[in-house]
Amino acid sequence: MTLMVVAGPSSPGPGEREQMLELAAKHLVTQGVARDQVVRIDVPGRGAGEEGDGSLRAELEPMIPLLQSGSLFGEAQGLELIDAQNLQKAELETLIGLLGGADLSTIEVVLIYGGSVPKAVKDLGGQSVPVKKMWERQAGQWLDAEIRERGLDLDKSVGQALIQRFGSDTASLGQALDQLAETPGKITAEMVLDRFKNRPDEPTWNITDAISKGDVATALRRLSDFLVHGHPLVYLAALETDLKKKSLAAAAPDQETLRSWVGGSDRQVGRLWSQRGRVRESSLRRAQDALVRADRVVKTQPEEVHRVTLERLTVAFCRWYG
Numbered sequence: 001m002t003l004m005v006v007a008g009p010s011s012p013g014p015g016e017r018e019q020m021l022e023l024a025a026k027h028l029v030t031q032g033v034a035r036d037q038v039v040r041i042d043v044p045g046r047g048a049g050e051e052g053d054g055s056l057r058a059e060l061e062p063m064i065p066l067l068q069s070g071s072l073f074g075e076a077q078g079l080e081l082i083d084a085q086n087l088q089k090a091e092l093e094t095l096i097g098l099l100g101g102a103d104l105s106t107i108e109v110v111l112i113y114g115g116s117v118p119k120a121v122k123d124l125g126g127q128s129v130p131v132k133k134m135w136e137r138q139a140g141q142w143l144d145a146e147i148r149e150r151g152l153d154l155d156k157s158v159g160q161a162l163i164q165r166f167g168s169d170t171a172s173l174g175q176a177l178d179q180l181a182e183t184p185g186k187i188t189a190e191m192v193l194d195r196f197k198n199r200p201d202e203p204t205w206n207i208t209d210a211i212s213k214g215d216v217a218t219a220l221r222r223l224s225d226f227l228v229h230g231h232p233l234v235y236l237a238a239l240e241t242d243l244k245k246k247s248l249a250a251a252a253p254d255q256e257t258l259r260s261w262v263g264g265s266d267r268q269v270g271r272l273w274s275q276r277g278r279v280r281e282s283s284l285r286r287a288q289d290a291l292v293r294a295d296r297v298v299k300t301q302p303e304e305v306h307r308v309t310l311e312r313l314t315v316a317f318c319r320w321y322g
Contacts, residue, residue: 002031003099003109003126009133010085010115018171020131021082024110027127028078031108038078039066043086055090066107067098078108085115096120136206139168146177154180154187161189164221165196204230204238211242211314212275214322219314232298232306239317240291246321247284249276283320290316 004027008020028038039062049057056064066079087095099109111121122128134142143159158180166172176196180187207226210219226235245262249272252258259269290313297309 005128006112007117008114008131012114015134015168015170020112033076033078033108040080043083045086076106081111084111084113134168157189161192208242211317212321214318216318
């Protein structure tokens with residue numbers, strides 16, 4: 001028996017999840033396990049699932065006979081445990097016991113974790129494969145490689161349009177390429193934007209990054225994408241957090257003090273420190289006042305005015321920060 005642990009981000013997006021599942025499937029195929037011999041179990045979320053007879057929820061019970069007995073006919077079999085981070089304490093202990101005591105050379109086990117992997121699982125040994133958070137830059141690199149592999153003749157602007165529509169969702173990007181490959185004639189960025197109406201699940205740091213550069217067009221486009229899935233108050237909270245960091249950077253006597261105040265990686269702190277002189281103190285005060293007014297509007301006024309309020313706020317921030 002061999003064990004493979006695929007460890008991804010704590011909140012994997014569609015692109016990361018697709019990559020994690022592909023790694024699991026490739027491992028099982030490489031080890032000679034036919035797809036129809038794989039027992040896939042999606043671990044229910046905490047507090048979900050049906051109650052079982054023992055310490056396991058009903059959805060997890062099929063792993064017991066597989067790990068205890070294996071195949072009656074000696075075929076290679078696989079266990080694919082998806083969202084293993086949702087295992088309850090007793091369930092994890094049961095799984096550790098089964099894996100630690102199993103002596104079945106014909107079984108392949110793949111555990112897919114979103115977030116940190118428990119020490120007890122690491123102590124079992126086996127192969128560990130990390131999957132990092134995918135941002136738009138990495139998705140763009142993936143897309144370029146995929147376009148070359150498929151032999152598609154697409155302008156760079158087409159790839160940029162695809163990223164604009166699908167963000168880092170490589171699964172959807174791949175499906176879009178499948179459709180474009182069957183499209184006759186020259187493919188343009190305008191055609192892509194008109195054909196695909198998807199909006200990516202936009203992380204707020206993409207918007208604050210555009211605001212810091214004073215890029216009004218990009219900031220407004222990304223705000224529009226964010227509001228498809230996100231709430232205005234979440235956006236305001238992101239602006240407030242970014243404003244606090246800029247204010248602390250302006251007040252910090254040195255970089256080490258700033259690090260102790262805001263935390264974060266060396267790269268993030270270094271970036272804050274290098275940009276601390278770009279925004280005037282008066283602009284920071286105006287930004288704070290504007291945030292308070294926008295928060296009041298979102299909490300007290302009809303939804304019809306929320307979007308225009310956030311757009312005007314975003315344009316103002318671009319002017320004050322850029």
